[in-house]
Amino acid sequence: MDDLDSRLLDLFAVEPRIGVLEASRRLGVARGTVQARLDRLATTGVITGWGPELSPEALGFPVTAFLTLEIRQGAGHDSIAAHLETIPEVIEACTITGAGDMWARVVARSNADLQRVIDQVLAEPGIERSTTVIALATQIPHRVLPLARVAVGR
Amino acid sequence: MDDLDSRLLDLFAVEPRIGVLEASRRLGVARGTVQARLDRLATTGVITGWGPELSPEALGFPVTAFLTLEIRQGAGHDSIAAHLETIPEVIEACTITGAGDMWARVVARSNADLQRVIDQVLAEPGIERSTTVIALATQIPHRVLPLARVAVGR
C-alpha cells in the first residue's frame, strides 16, 4: 500500500467501470503498473471482491435491526451460526465480547415482518435471550476508503 | 426483479469480472438482455455500486468494535454524525431506537489503538455515554445475495 495504491482505490471507488487502461491514463502511469498493483492488492487481501453491491431496501427489505443474542451455556457458537446462515434475512453475524454473546444484523420487509424474522432466529434452542434494536436512519453508510488513505498517511 | 435478474446477480457475485458477453452466454440469453437488466438494476437502485470491496484487516485494522452512543438531550444527531464522519476509523453509523441513541462500527489497529479511536469519538461534547463491544470472530460476513433469491421466490 502506497500513495499510488490509495489513489487507485479512490479512482475505482468513484468510477468502478473504467477499466485498467483508462485508470492508467487518469493516474499517469503505465497500464502494466495498474494491472500489477490491482493484482497485488487482490493477492494481499486488500481487495476482497468486485461484486455488485446490493441494496436491501431496493430488494424490498427496508427495515434493519441489530440483534444481540445471549447464548445458553454449553451451546456452541457454530451451531448457532449454522442456524443463522439458513435465514436469508440475517445478513451479518459475529461473536462479541460479553458472556457468550452474538451479534446479528437482520433485515425485514416491515416492522411486522421483523417479528417473523426474530421468531425464526429464536427457533434455535441454543439462544437464551435476545435484544433487538431497530436502525432508524443511516448516518454514515459503510465505508472503508478513508482507511486506505490513513493507512498510507494521506 | 425476476428469476433472470437473480441468476444474473448470482453470477456476477461469484465471478464479478466476467463481463456482459460472457454472462449472456452463461445464462443463455442475448447480450442486449443482460445489458438492459444490469442497467435497470442500477437505475432502480438494487445495484448500488461495483466498487472494489476492501478489507480493513488487510489495511492494518484488524480490530472491530461496536459503539452505542448515548446522545445528550438537545444535541442534534447531525452534528454528532458530522463529527463521526471526520474519523476514518468510523466505518458505519446510524441512529437506533432507544433514548436518542446512535450506533457506530469502528475499527482500530489494535486493542490499545481502539482506546485512541474511542477517545476521538467521545471528543464530541454532545455524546454523554458510550458502550463498547468488541467483535471477536465473524460468523457470517456481510451478504445480501440470499435476499435477492427470496425476493423473487427462489
Added chain:
DNA sequence: CGAAACGTTGAGCAGGTTGCACAGTGGAGC
C-alpha cells in the same frame, strides 16, 4: 563499488469485448 532484484515504462500483438443500431419475434394487455 558492483551485481542482482525489483518495479516501472512503453511498445506490440492477437483476440475478445463493448457500445450502439437495426429489424424481427412473441407475449401481455386493451
Added chain:
DNA sequence: GCTCCACTGTGCAACCTGCTCAACGTTTCG
C-alpha cells in the same frame, strides 16, 4: 386485432484485455 414492450440475433467500428518483451532507474546487499 392492435399496440406496447422485452427479447433476440446480427452487424460494425472502436476499444480494451492479457500477454510478452526489452530497457531503465532504484534499492538492497555482498
